[in-house]
Amino acid sequence: MTDDLTAADRAERARTVWEMYRDLHGERIHYLIADLLHLADVDEHPGGGDYAAQRAAAHYDAERPVWGKTPVYLAQYRPAGKDWITVARGDETVEAHEVASCMWRLMQKADLRTGEIQMHINDLAQGSVITADNGTAFRVIRQD
Incomplete structure (x- = not known):
């Protein structure tokens, strides 16, 4: 139109x-x-x-x-002492929680407890940064 x-x-x-x-x-x-x-x-x-x-x-x-644009979310992790690495990107049809869920396996590899990962994903979707004992950090950011 x-x-x-x-x-x-x-x-x-x-x-x-x-x-x-x-x-x-x-x-x-x-x-x-x-x-x-x-x-x-x-x-x-x-x-x-x-x-x-x-x-x-x-x-x-x-x-x-x-x-009006819908935000786009990036799922990122940062190995200790390194730069942030984007592992998933959600378009305007995807919510922050779905993008955060893409880091499940990376969180397991960083030795976060499997039983607690869903809670961490919920926290990531709310804007928290999660850091594993080995120094690996995880975040979901909004890219406008």
Whole structure:
């Protein structure tokens, strides 16, 4: 889509339809979206609901950066006395916790107790730096 509408402008365009649908059916918004895809199938729109869903998702994703970027997380470790090494990177669809989980094996190799690693992953996702007894440090940072 090539116009200069903001997220609020686009939402306003759809609000009337959504409010009518909600008032009639008392459903959640994803049901309206699913029903529109069924309509594309039934009314035989080119490509049907599958194509409509793919195109809608592509347009939505293309417009999202204009509306605000989602942070990207890096999972890093630093052997004692060395520089930080990035071992995993999450795109805008991945949460910090998922990126932190990528360091599970490295944490085991650094002799962190296997039974405590899940707790350490939770801490990493919250911004903590974990340091093993051998000096290896682990962190998850947000890269804006």
